[in-house]
Amino acid sequence: MMQFANVSKINRFHLSLFLLISGLSLVVLYTWYPIGVDWEQTFSQVGAHWRNPYVLPTFTSPPWIVALLPHSWLPPRMGNLVNICLNVAALLAVIRRYGGRWQNYALVFTSPAFLHLAGTNNVDWIPLVALLLPPAWGLPLLLVKPQSMGGIALIWLKRHRLKVLLPSVIILAASFIVWGPWFLRLQPQIHVWWNFSPWPWGIPLGLYMLYRAYQSDDEVLAAAATPFLTPYIALYSITAILAILGDKYRREAICIYVGFWAYAVVESHRLSLLGLL
Numbered sequence: 001m002m003q004f005a006n007v008s009k010i011n012r013f014h015l016s017l018f019l020l021i022s023g024l025s026l027v028v029l030y031t032w033y034p035i036g037v038d039w040e041q042t043f044s045q046v047g048a049h050w051r052n053p054y055v056l057p058t059f060t061s062p063p064w065i066v067a068l069l070p071h072s073w074l075p076p077r078m079g080n081l082v083n084i085c086l087n088v089a090a091l092l093a094v095i096r097r098y099g100g101r102w103q104n105y106a107l108v109f110t111s112p113a114f115l116h117l118a119g120t121n122n123v124d125w126i127p128l129v130a131l132l133l134p135p136a137w138g139l140p141l142l143l144v145k146p147q148s149m150g151g152i153a154l155i156w157l158k159r160h161r162l163k164v165l166l167p168s169v170i171i172l173a174a175s176f177i178v179w180g181p182w183f184l185r186l187q188p189q190i191h192v193w194w195n196f197s198p199w200p201w202g203i204p205l206g207l208y209m210l211y212r213a214y215q216s217d218d219e220v221l222a223a224a225a226t227p228f229l230t231p232y233i234a235l236y237s238i239t240a241i242l243a244i245l246g247d248k249y250r251r252e253a254i255c256i257y258v259g260f261w262a263y264a265v266v267e268s269h270r271l272s273l274l275g276l277l
Helices: 002-032 037-041 063-068 076-097 102-109 112-120 125-130 135-142 152-179 203-216 219-228 235-245 250-273
Strands: none
Touching (some): 037 076, 076 125, 076 235, 102 250, 112 235, 125 135, 135 152, 152 203, 152 219, 235 250
């Protein structure tokens, strides 16, 4: 009995220490973490414009994202804190889900892609959460940002046939009832400086990767094919790709990591020479 009491005390101590560190971290983040530009300009305003979020020039998502962002009703700084915590928590869960070791965590959280995500505080946690749910329920979340890892939908469709589409079809139909023909109000942001897509030059490689993924039933490879097949993707969305590569494609993850850091260094040097940095 004495041994169990000691174990209980140790567990309570660890729990108390965890709660204390977590609380202090949240206070520090709330006080000093700057509001991300995407959160400030777009997603923090979704709650106030839920009837027609397309009045926001930078809003390019399906309208059911409104239901996924209750923290957009909070004061911007509080909502900003909630959103970055969701981004970090989703990345941690997905890295674990795909068998990542501590090296994978280090790779993701020190990458230029994650640093960009931390600066913009976009909502990439939504497609990441899709990977933690049954495919039928994950697909509507994946469709919020299909340019992130949308290729996985092909593997889900192969495994589960048309039944995987049922919740998405219902949600899509309901969105037309609530928001009308919202797709006519979409304003794609393709010709912007932060577009990191290799479109259209990457299409052959993307199709080949998708074909190999379908043949081998490899959802990770299908996800990695997505950036080559979409006309728009921001650098921060590559964080999700790095998170799922795990042990299976560690060499490729390292190559992406090194390549992006090399690009960041060269681009920073170029901008400094132009007097823009």
